[in-house]
Amino acid sequence: MGRKRPLDKTPSGPGRKHKKQEDPGAAPEQKKRKRLKVKAGAVLEKKKSKKPLPVEEPDSDSSEELADEFPEEGVAAVSAGSDDSDQDILLPIEKKAKKQKKQQDEDDRLAEEELQTNLAATETIVLPSGQELAPDLTIIRQRIRDVQFVLADFKARRQEGKSRSDYLNQLRQDLCTYYSYNEFLMGKLMDLFPTELETFLNANEEPRPMTIRTNSLKTRRRDLAQALINRGVNLDPIKWSKVGLVIYSTEVPPGATPEYLAGHYMLQGASSFLPVMALAPQENERILDMCSAPGGKTTYIAALMKNTGCLFANDANPDRAKAIVSNVHRMGVHNTVICSYDGRVFPKIMHGFDRVLLDAPCSGTGVISKDPEVKMSKDEKDIQRCAHLQKELIAAAIDCCDAKSKTGGYIVYSTCSIMVEENEGVIDYALRTRNVRLVPTGLDFGQSGFVNFQQQRYHPSMKLTKRFYPHQHNLDGFFVAKLQKLPGEKHAPPKEKTQTPENGKPASAKSSAAKGKGKTNSQPGGGKTNSKPGSGKTKSKPGSGKTTPAGQTQAKSPKAKATPKGILKKKK
Numbered sequence: 001m002g003r004k005r006p007l008d009k010t011p012s013g014p015g016r017k018h019k020k021q022e023d024p025g026a027a028p029e030q031k032k033r034k035r036l037k038v039k040a041g042a043v044l045e046k047k048k049s050k051k052p053l054p055v056e057e058p059d060s061d062s063s064e065e066l067a068d069e070f071p072e073e074g075v076a077a078v079s080a081g082s083d084d085s086d087q088d089i090l091l092p093i094e095k096k097a098k099k100q101k102k103q104q105d106e107d108d109r110l111a112e113e114e115l116q117t118n119l120a121a122t123e124t125i126v127l128p129s130g131q132e133l134a135p136d137l138t139i140i141r142q143r144i145r146d147v148q149f150v151l152a153d154f155k156a157r158r159q160e161g162k163s164r165s166d167y168l169n170q171l172r173q174d175l176c177t178y179y180s181y182n183e184f185l186m187g188k189l190m191d192l193f194p195t196e197l198e199t200f201l202n203a204n205e206e207p208r209p210m211t212i213r214t215n216s217l218k219t220r221r222r223d224l225a226q227a228l229i230n231r232g233v234n235l236d237p238i239k240w241s242k243v244g245l246v247i248y249s250t251e252v253p254p255g256a257t258p259e260y261l262a263g264h265y266m267l268q269g270a271s272s273f274l275p276v277m278a279l280a281p282q283e284n285e286r287i288l289d290m291c292s293a294p295g296g297k298t299t300y301i302a303a304l305m306k307n308t309g310c311l312f313a314n315d316a317n318p319d320r321a322k323a324i325v326s327n328v329h330r331m332g333v334h335n336t337v338i339c340s341y342d343g344r345v346f347p348k349i350m351h352g353f354d355r356v357l358l359d360a361p362c363s364g365t366g367v368i369s370k371d372p373e374v375k376m377s378k379d380e381k382d383i384q385r386c387a388h389l390q391k392e393l394i395a396a397a398i399d400c401c402d403a404k405s406k407t408g409g410y411i412v413y414s415t416c417s418i419m420v421e422e423n424e425g426v427i428d429y430a431l432r433t434r435n436v437r438l439v440p441t442g443l444d445f446g447q448s449g450f451v452n453f454q455q456q457r458y459h460p461s462m463k464l465t466k467r468f469y470p471h472q473h474n475l476d477g478f479f480v481a482k483l484q485k486l487p488g489e490k491h492a493p494p495k496e497k498t499q500t501p502e503n504g505k506p507a508s509a510k511s512s513a514a515k516g517k518g519k520t521n522s523q524p525g526g527g528k529t530n531s532k533p534g535s536g537k538t539k540s541k542p543g544s545g546k547t548t549p550a551g552q553t554q555a556k557s558p559k560a561k562a563t564p565k566g567i568l569k570k571k572k
C-alpha cells in the first residue's frame with residue numbers, strides 16, 4: 001500500500017524551488033518533455049481508459065523519483081491543467097502526478113478544515129496550549145499574588161465590572177489547582193484563615209517533626225534521650241512537655257530500636273499529647289478513653305495514672321482495638337481494660353467515671369500533611385456526618401461521667417479537625433443539651449476557640465477551648481476542649497440501674513438513656529442517627545446483660561486476672 005503524505009509539500013516547497021533555480025541544466029529538459037506530451041497524447045489516452053491510475057498515493061520512494069524527474073515547471077503545468085484536453089495530451093507519469101497533486105490538494109483542504117474546526121471548538125474553552133495537561137503553576141502562582149494584591153485594596157485596585165466574589169472565585173480556583181484541594185475544602189479554609197491561608201497551606205505541604213513520648217512507667221526522658229543519642233539519634237526535649245522528644249535526624253529506625261521494643265517510648269505526634277495533658281488524669285481514678293485505638297493517648301493516660309486506678313480503653317472497631325492490646329502490653333500498662341463498643345451506647349454499659357476522654361473520629365482536616373487525600377476527598381456531607389456522630393458521642397461521654405466525682409467530673413473533647421462544625425459546633429451542642437460548663441484546658445499555648453464565626457454566635461466561654469495549627473505551632477491541626485460536668489441535670493438520668501465502675505453490675509437494655517428519653521433537644525442535628533461507628537460493629541448488643549463487655553480484653557498483668565468487679569474497685 002502506498003503511504004499517504006497529505007502534508008508533504010516537498011515538491012512545491014520554497015527549498016525545492018530554490019534548488020531547481022540553481023540547476024542550470026533544467027531548461028532544455030523541460031522543453032523536451034513538453035514536446036513529448038503533445039506527441040504521445042492520443043496513444044496514452046487509450047491506455048488510460050483500460051488501466052486507471054491507482055487511487056492510493058505512491059510510496060515515498062516513487063514520490064521522490066517523481067519529484068526528481070519533473071522539474072518545477074512540469075509539476076506546475078500538471079497542477080494548472082484541469083480541462084480534459086490537457087488530460088489527453090499528458091504522459092502516464094504526468095497523469096499520475098496530476099492525480100497525486102489533486103489528492104494532495106484535497107488532503108490539504110481537509111486538514112485545513114479540521115484545523116479550523118479544532119480552533120472553533122477550543123476557542124470557547126481553553127486555548128490548546130498544553131495547559132490542560134499540566135497547568136503552568138508559575139502563571140497560577142502569579143495570578144494568586146495578583147488577586148491577593150487586588151483584594152488587599154479592592155476599591156482602588158479592582159478591574160471595572162468585576163465583583164469581589166469574581167476575584168474570590170478566581171482565587172479559590174487557583175489555590176485549588178496550585179495546592180490540589182477540592183473547592184469545598186478550599187472554601188472552608190478561606191473562611192477560617194482570611195489573612196494567613198497560604199502560610200497554612202504551605203505548612204500542610206511539609207511534614208511535622210517526628211516526635212516521641214517517653215513512657216514514664218519504664219524510663220525517664222533524660223535516660224531515654226541519652227540511650228537514643230548513643231544510637232545516633234539527634235534529638236531535643238519538647239519544651240512544653242515533660243515527656244516529649246523531637247527527633248531531627250536518626251541513624252536507626254525509631255520504630256525498631258531496642259528501647260522502642262522494650263516500651264520505653266511511643267512514636268506519637270506532639271499534638272496528641274495535648275488532650276491527655278488537658279485531661280490531667282490522677283492516680284486511682286476511674287477513667288474512660290471512649291475512642292482509643294490504637295492507644296497512643298490511652299498509654300499516656302495510664303502512665304500519668306502511674307498504673308493505678310482503672311482505665312477503660314474503648315473503640316468501636318474491634319480490629320483497631322487489637323492495636324490497643326499490643327501497645328498496652330509493650331508499654332507495660334496494667335490498669336487498663338480494653339473493650340469494643342459503640343461509644344454512643346457506653347452510658348448504658350457503664351458510667352460514673354471520674355474523667356472521660358473523647359478523642360473523636362473526625363474529618364482529619366488538621367492532619368493533611370500526614371494524609372494528603374483529605375485535600376480532595378472531603379465534602380460538606382462528610383463534615384456533617386462527622387459532626388452528627390461527634391454530637392452523639394459527646395452526649396454519651398458526658399453521660400458516662402460522674403458529676404459528683406471527688407477528684408474529677410471532667411470530659412475532654414478533642415479532634416484532629418479544624419472545622420468549626422466538628423469543634424465549637426459540637427461543644428455548643430453539649431453546652432445546650434447537658435449540664436456542663438467549659439473550664440480552662442491548662443494548656444498555656446494555642447489559639448482560643450471561636451466565640452463568633454461567620455453567622456455563628458457561641459457562648460463567651462468558648463474562648464477557653466484551644467485550637468492548634470501547623471503554621472503557628474508546628475503541630476497537626478487540633479482542637480481541645482475541657483468540660484466539667486455539674487450536678488443536677490438538664491438531661492434526665494437513666495431510671496434503671498446500669499453497670500457502673502462501682503457496682504460492676506450489668507446494664508439494662510431498657511435504660512432511658514438507651515431510648516434517648518428525657519433528653520432536652522438532644523438529638524444532634526435534630527434528625528435520625530445514621531452514622532456508623534468505625535466498622536459500625538460492636539461485639540455485643542448494648543445492655544446485653546454481660547458483666548464484661550464482649551470483645552473486652554484485659555491487659556496481661558497480675559491485676560488483669562482480677563474480675564472486672566475487682567478491677568473496678570476504687571483504691572482509697
Ligand SMILES: C[S@@+](CC[C@H](N)C(=O)[O-])C[C@H]1O[C@@H](n2cnc3c(N)ncnc32)[C@H](O)[C@@H]1O
Binds near residue numbers: 295298
Ligand atoms: C481519632 S481516632 C482515636 C485515636 C486514639 N485516641 C489515639 O490516640 O490513638 C478515632 C477512633 O474512634 C473510633 N470510633 C469511630 N466511631 C466510634 C464510635 N461510635 N464509638 C467508639 N469509637 C469509635 C475509630 O475506630 C477510631 O479508632
